[in-house]
Amino acid sequence: RTRTTPEQLAVLEKTFSVNPSPNNRVREQLSRELGMSERSIQIWFQNRRAKVKNIAKRS
Incomplete structure (x- = not known):
């Protein structure tokens, strides 16, 4: 299991705020940009x- 670096996390969070369900092309571009596998980005x-769903359920 690999941990995401703070830089990778910042990019992923920024992308998530714009689009919580990126398509294949966006994930592919992120994987090249961040040096992560497409599968790890998908996961x-x-x-x-x-996590968002769980937080919404609690409140």
């Missing part, structure tokens, strides 16, 4: 959406 967005 990051999946987990982030689940």
Whole structure:
């Protein structure tokens, strides 16, 4: 398991705020830009959406 660096996290969070469900092309571009696999980016967005859903459910 690899941890995201603070720089990668900042880019991912910024992208998430604009588009919580990026398409294949956006994920591909992010993977090249951040040096992460497309799959790990896909999973990051999946987990982030689940986190938002979980927080919304609590309140």
